[in-house]
Amino acid sequence: MELHTRGNWSSRDDRRITLVWLLIFLFFIVTGFVMDLKNYFHETPAVSKIVHVHAIVTTIWLLLLITQVLLVELDNVKLHRKLGWFVAGWAALLTVLAIAAELTWETAHMNMPEWSTSFIAISIGSMLLFALLTVWGILLRSNIAAHRRVMMLANIAITMPGFARLCQYLVPFPSSFIGQFFFHYSGTLLILLLMFLWDLWKNRVMHQFLAGVFLIIGYEIVSIQLFRSAAWTDITHQLLGAWAKLGL
Numbered sequence: 001m002e003l004h005t006r007g008n009w010s011s012r013d014d015r016r017i018t019l020v021w022l023l024i025f026l027f028f029i030v031t032g033f034v035m036d037l038k039n040y041f042h043e044t045p046a047v048s049k050i051v052h053v054h055a056i057v058t059t060i061w062l063l064l065l066i067t068q069v070l071l072v073e074l075d076n077v078k079l080h081r082k083l084g085w086f087v088a089g090w091a092a093l094l095t096v097l098a099i100a101a102e103l104t105w106e107t108a109h110m111n112m113p114e115w116s117t118s119f120i121a122i123s124i125g126s127m128l129l130f131a132l133l134t135v136w137g138i139l140l141r142s143n144i145a146a147h148r149r150v151m152m153l154a155n156i157a158i159t160m161p162g163f164a165r166l167c168q169y170l171v172p173f174p175s176s177f178i179g180q181f182f183f184h185y186s187g188t189l190l191i192l193l194l195m196f197l198w199d200l201w202k203n204r205v206m207h208q209f210l211a212g213v214f215l216i217i218g219y220e221i222v223s224i225q226l227f228r229s230a231a232w233t234d235i236t237h238q239l240l241g242a243w244a245k246l247g248l
Contacts, residue, residue: 004206007145014148015073017198021152021191022069025159026062028187032162035169045108054101061094065155088138091154095131099124107240117236121226122160122184129157129219133212146208149195153212156191157219163187177224185220192216 007014033040040047040055064087071080102123110117133154140147164184174180182189192213199205226232 001200001205002203003210004145004204005208006143007204007206009145009202009204011144011148013202014145014204018148018152019069019073021156021195022066024191024194025152025155026066028159028166029062029162032165036165048101048104048108050097050104051101054097057090057094057097061090064090084138084141088134091131091134095127098127102127103240103243106236107244110237110240116227116233117240118227118229118233120236120239121223121232125219125223125226126158126160129216130154133157133215136208136212140208143208145204146206149206149209150212152195153192153209153216156188157216159188159191160184177228180227181220181224184224188216188220 064083068080068083068087071077071083102120106117106120133150137147137151137154140150163186167183167186171183174183195209196205196213199209
């Protein structure tokens with residue numbers, strides 16, 4: 001298997017398949033959240049304002065992501081680049097709001113029976129990974145093939161919220177490490193595998209892509225281990241207690 005640092009193929013050759021990865025990602029995200037809308041609007045305690053704001057910002061992010069991919073597909077790369085820094089700023093806003101919303105939501109539920117605040121390792125961890133990969137993708141913008149792959153990986157890193165919501169309607173929540181790993185991350189792993197197999201077939205596997213994949217899978221393994229850790233649960237209770245005192 002030949003590994004590339006820069007693409008020695010036309011950037012146009014990656015366009016249509018990038019749209020396919022986007023559609024699979026959107027399927028998991030949109031399907032999972034649509035199926036969970038009833039719970040969202042009837043939660044006890046009621047969803048706080050910051051969670052609603054986060055939902056709006058996330059929806060706009062998905063629209064921006066679709067726009068950026070379609071602009072390239074329609075050969076309007078100039079406008080894609082002009083919107084780039086605005087999209088980058090929106091990604092930063094999304095990261096901050098998502099973390100704040102998760103902390104607020106977890107604080108409201110932390111004393112409910114059978115609820116584990118250790119889920120923070122999965123939810124907030126995925127947003128930090130999204131932010132890290134997004135910054136890396138921006139730095140790679142002069143390397144079109146690597147930029148495209150790493151930016152897609154950044155979004156794939158946050159497939160979990162939609163996919164896990166979808167899974168909860170299909171299978172009972174597992175108790176084993178392996179079961180919980182695949183419950184949360186099967187959607188992510190599926191897209192990563194398809195991307196790898198496609199690039200392998202086309203002889204386009206890139207160092208940056210593999211590094212991003214290993215980073216995502218490594219984070220996922222650690223996050224499930226933390227999720228199952230009693231010590232981590234104690235730490236999250238202290239963190240949420242401090243967050244509650246801020247009144248946010």
